[in-house]
Amino acid sequence: MWGRVFLLGVLLLLLPCYYYLGDKVWGQREEVRRSIEAGYVIPSKYSRVLALEYKGLLSDFLLLKTITFFGERVVFGQELSQEDWQYIIGSLDAITDLDPYFLDPYILAEGLLTWEAGHYADANRLLEKGLEYRVNDWQLPFFIGFNHFFFLKDFEKGAEYLMMASRLPNSPSFLPGLAARIGYYGDKAHTAVMFLKGVIAQTSDERLKSRLNLRMMALEKAALLEDLVQKYREERGSLPEKIEDLVSGGYIDQIPIDPYGGEWLIMKNGRVFSTSKFVEKLDENTGN
Template sequence: MRRLFLGILCLLISIFIHSSLKWELKTWITSPLPRPESALILSGEFAPLMSDFFLVKAAVFYGNAINKAPKKTLWFAKVLYLASYLDPYYFEPYWIAGVILPWEGRVKGAKVILNRGLKYLPHNWELPFYLGFISFYFEHNNSKAAHYFFQASKLPKAPSYLSLLATRLAVKGNETPVAIAFLQTQLKNVKDQGLKKRLKKRLHALEAIYFLERALNKYKRIYGNLPLRLEDLVNKHIIAKIPSDPYGGKFYLTKTGRVWSTSNLH
């Protein structure tokens, strides 16, 4: 009886200590990552399962938007690379790398992951499509973007508008509407509510920018030059008011005549 009592007491002590330990989701998610090669060897035949595990980590990280510091976004890029390295035929890590990474300032990382994906999933039109979008929107390299869009348009199940888009790009850059179309396409494929919410937020911000860009074009047509500030659009009654930035920033006109926000859309 005394032994049973001592046993229960020890168990209660350990439960009490465990409950008082601070377990932080933040530390669990962004814990140091192994080298891809070591992870592959250690997981052996269970590498695809480990790839799933690291993708769950990436999803939890992004869903919680824990930290936007450059070090954390580097971790995010690394965990996606690791997931794609452990199971190179798994589409999802490439998809997140294509749709989310560049917006987090990790254009180079996204390109590395996607280029690796081209080798393993050569019949998937979405990978060259993402690479094309990155070249176009983030690197302003229209000829390269057109090349990727053409490559994607030739693959099975590719939407018919891709070849048209490629031709249009080869002629003239029209960044914001293309980015809006890109996000709208992605929204149709997303089921996860957290991710959907974040993509929608970005879409609203881009729609506001596009609205201001059209107003600027109208101003230029009437007055022959661009205004000095966005507020001039309201003063000259071209628009009723400047739309608000869903990220909490304020839209302004850059020296190059581009509409951008103080929030950097983060």
């Protein structure tokens, strides 16, 4: 009887300690996750030897580690440093050296290194590596072509790679026309939307997919406004002075909101951009 009472009393005393220490541990764990630094990437010439016959398993592990590293930065609202990006690039290089047929790291390279970091040359280099092995995969030349067209403003090179993609098995029927359109027009938001839909369909990481969906939503609005600006010019002989002229002119009921919080601007060539530059703003209170 007294023994049970004693044990109950001890448990009641320990319970507050348990919750107190638990909060401390989770708080310290969060601080560690916030301050985690980019690690060292083992050169693939060594990792291939160490992996023995488990190269595929090691490449899977390294990809998961890379996605987790990027995800931690996003969750805590931390901007990635150049050292962080070099770690991600080195990891993707090691993964594709271990298993050059593995599609996911090429998709990740295209989703992160171009849209998030502006490392277009590194993205194209990794995709070119994949072309040597995934010779019947239309997606890789499609990504390279888009990078040349949209980011590097090399429309001729972009069209060349998209034509290459269009000749590969199971490629979408719109690719030949898209390649011709890029070679002639260039710089259209519609093409970026089409491209992002392809990337999102191939992306399994939910955090990255969410960010790309937000980007696609913004580009769809930009594409709509560009079409209306073009229609305004065709009917009235000049560009609207400001985006609100589309409303007063009866071309649209209201101006769509930029999901990144910016204001739409009309350039001299009729293209529409946003003051947000399609970059997410950090919450001033939480830092996220």
